Amino acid sequence: MQLPDSLQPWSQWLEWFAPDHLPLFADLLGRLNPLLGPLRGRQQGGVPEPDGLGDLQRRGPYERLLSSEWLLAEEVPDEFLRRAAVGEHMFLAPQYRAREANRLMVVLFDAGPLQLGAARLVHLALLILLARRAAEAGAELRWGILQREPALYELGAASNLKQLLNARTYEAVSEQHGQAWRDWMAEQPQTVGECWLVGQRLPEAVPACCTHRAHVQRSLDGQSLLFELRAGGTRQVKLPMPDERQALQLLKGRFEGEAAEAPVINAQVPRVALTLPPVISGAGNYVALRLLDQPGMAVIKLPSPNQKKPLSVRTQLWSSYQHALAVTFLSRELGAVLSSEEALAFWNIPGLAPVKKPSREQLLLPPGTATFLPAAWLRNPNAERVYLLDSQGRLAYWESDRAKALDRSKPRQTHELASGVLGLARVDQFTLAYVRNAGGRLFAQSAAADEARTESYALSVAEGVSQVLFAGNSLWRRHFGGCALLTSKSGNESWQVITPKTVPVIKEYIDLASGWKAIGLLLDVGKDQPSLLLVNAGQRAIGLYSNGQQKLLFTTSDVISRYSFCPMSGLLAVLTSSRELLVYHVASGDLRLQVTCDKEPEHTKEGGDA
Structure with missing residues (x-):
């Protein structure tokens, strides 16, 4: 440092x-x-120690006699004796240092x-x-x-x-x-x-x-x-x-940027998969993780600061012949888009009936569960939709039977909202935001559970931009709420940050230190001050870049296998290689939860809570 x-x-x-x-x-x-003043009690003492040669002198032991004097003894012995008699010989004098x-x-x-x-x-x-x-x-x-x-x-x-x-x-x-x-x-x-x-x-x-x-x-x-x-x-x-x-x-002794101590409570969490990231609810009350031994999710209610009772953990399962394409929260309700050979089903999402699986040309869906696709489940008094972004940048949605304008006589189908989408995130209780590439330029837009969409906001040219991070706030409902665009610079990440007050002008260019990458964007709307949440190359440290400086938030004992950041709640959830889950609130610096998810599986009934 x-x-x-x-x-x-x-x-x-x-x-x-x-x-x-x-x-x-x-x-x-x-x-x-x-204020300290001069040092007291500093005295010399002990036996003096030699510290090299200090001077020449006319007295001393003959082992320190100058070599030139010994030469005189060989060549002119009478002169040597005369000098010895009158004390004219020169001797080396050592330098002493007081210990x-x-x-x-x-x-x-x-x-x-x-x-x-x-x-x-x-x-x-x-x-x-x-x-x-x-x-x-x-x-x-x-x-x-x-x-x-x-x-x-x-x-x-x-x-x-x-x-x-x-x-x-x-x-x-x-x-x-x-x-x-x-x-x-x-x-x-x-x-x-x-x-x-x-x-x-x-x-x-x-x-x-x-x-x-x-x-x-x-x-x-x-x-x-x-x-x-x-x-x-x-x-x-x-x-x-x-x-x-x-x-x-x-x-509290947190000198090196360790996270605050989490509440110490009794907890038994089933074993979870290390290949899929945690899912965080928008309100910041729940975290869900994919079970390792069963087809379903472990849903954990985050404890209150002074909670003494055991941790609330629910195990929710789906049928074994289905695999999850996306998992998302709506308040405390956990839903998922499940895929089988011929259909897509909407698990735990009332009102959304299964639909025929779209073709690869319409929506490219992964065959397994290597990762969760970005998704958002939105609801307002008039409508309900589930949005999903496929691996080719196509943004699709499905409407609930609860939608007033839906013609229930027509077969359920997959609707395409936009193509060339670089990324999406749920940014508000009723809103998702996405950035799309149209004609070589990037545009930011938001959508809700009904047809309401904001106007497009031009951001920058699309060339060289590979990722987008969104700030969570209610400005997205009618306006632009802030985002960051990733480019690369000499192998290191370089981010263009655009805030609501500066759109379409770039607010700030942030070049990250070598080995660090950004995983989340935080924005203080009142001060128009953006910050980037970071993880290091070794996957053991979480940092924050703000006001031109980078600081360490906390480190983990084991490598971080997967992580998720929720822009709505400001929660970061990391899952380490030892199956330890840490949930950290970035703004307050508090560790909301620290628990190991390694309980052996028990027999549970498919299709609901266990």
Whole structure:
């Protein structure tokens, strides 16, 4: 990770943190560092050690006599003796370096209730500052917790910082705690150069070697932190309150961009296939996965933040002679387009009767279940439709018997809406959006459950564009809601982002770093600010590109086999090679669900819930 010049002195420790945490530490380190003052207890000691040659001198042992003097002894021995008698010989003088005595720097933290919240971040920043201070002095840094039994710990990895955060307690520091540390430190054989006490309302009984007292407390108005250092004199600085979201991540020990902890609940999810992506409901309440051992889906209701009851999991099956072309949600209802040899059936979609399977010229449908085709199930008070995009860019739909304008005397059939379609997505409760190629140019359009369609919005030339990502919002009902178009540039992905306020002008060109690809588009409509959701080439990391910078959201222990992003709900669902499902809400940074889908199959009845 490339750090700015201002943070280079602490690069050894800041590499433990995700890039988006660096501004917070840059502020804290920059404000606290000038207060520390000169190092105390740095004295020379030990036996001097040779450190090369320093000078010439007229006295010394003859093993260090200059070689030219020995030549004189061979050629003119009388002169050699004369010089020896009057002290004129020249000797090499070694340079000595005084060895610094072994010193120990100790930091004792108050982990009680008066230091909860943002004050703990000041503890982290101060520990990093003192780690560099000790390294520059050739000293050893050790830290401890005042409320615990006396013991000192190293700072060699991010886990040590997390250990400091996890030491929080609801017990305030007492005089007994101070006395226990005073007695324990007095028994230690190693010399202490500096001893720091950090907290609030620190005890009077402290180790005799204590040299610094750092008081951290919230201001009266609660809008800032006051840091006061007492070491000979008194120095103070006011620290701004950190960003709430970043502070929460750090206080929970999520330094490296890991996802937030998911609710811990009992769960038994059947084994699922690793070849098909998860399906997410538009409202963000459900996720469905293709079962591995049975023809059907496992439907998981996402838990609430404080849920204690077991995870709600339904197993819904279809007939074994059918395979799913597409699976989609309408609210909490899960539906699918199923294919058999001669017909297409609409599973769990009331009102849509089976239709004759269209010819390959009309709709090219895969023979197996290698992937799900893009689809959308829409309903309004007057009509209901299922849209499906085939592998050749043909967008088709089927109407429900509930449609008021449908002539029920006519046979059900497949309707073609558009051709040359590059991609589609459901972007609103009543709307889908798609981009099509017409005459070498790309046009964006939306459709609903009835005949209502928006006008076409010209985007760009079609040449070189291979993929489209859609932003989810209600603007698509009557207008253009935003999308991103993919081109390639020197082997890396390059995206053209078009927002509602800029159409048809390109809002932003985004060139991604090598090995990263975009899988979703988020758009803050009010600020007209787009962001790209990313996955790395190793399929183990999820990132976000926003405001010209890329940050890491979370990493996975195993390779991500399949993923899905829902532009309506902002949920990302990833399925790893170990059949672990993670559902992540991008905007809030919360991990909604983390569960392993590996339960052995049980006998269930076909055609419904199990």
